Amino acid sequence: MFYGNGCPHCAKVDTYFQKNAIVKTFDVQKKEVFYNTENRKEFNTYLAKHDLNYDKIGVPFLIINSGSECNYINGDQSIIDYFSGKLAQVQAAACKNTALS
Secondary structure, eight states: OEEOTTOHHHHHHHHHHHHTTHHHHSOOOOEEOSSOHHHHHHHHHHHHHTTOOTTTOOSSEEEEEETTEEEEEESHHHHHHHHHHHHHHHHHHHHHHHHHO
16 A cells, blocks of 8 residues: 555544554555655556556555456545455454354
């Protein structure tokens, strides 16, 4: 996930991540782009590779690698909604496994 220090939308996602232990539950790599030149270059390279318009795309920006497919989600609420759904799946699976034991 690309984010920027000082970005209020990124802070909203970070608060959600902390409250829900997202980084401990899922393999999320966070890369700051406002002050880290290498991360910003990586972000820009990804946008160019996928023909995404930098003027319309910002942070927070989540890249989802699932096997051979690579998708992205842009924006705080979209990222929060994505992980809320993933948490619900994990919790449902845990309840199902507990019920079978």
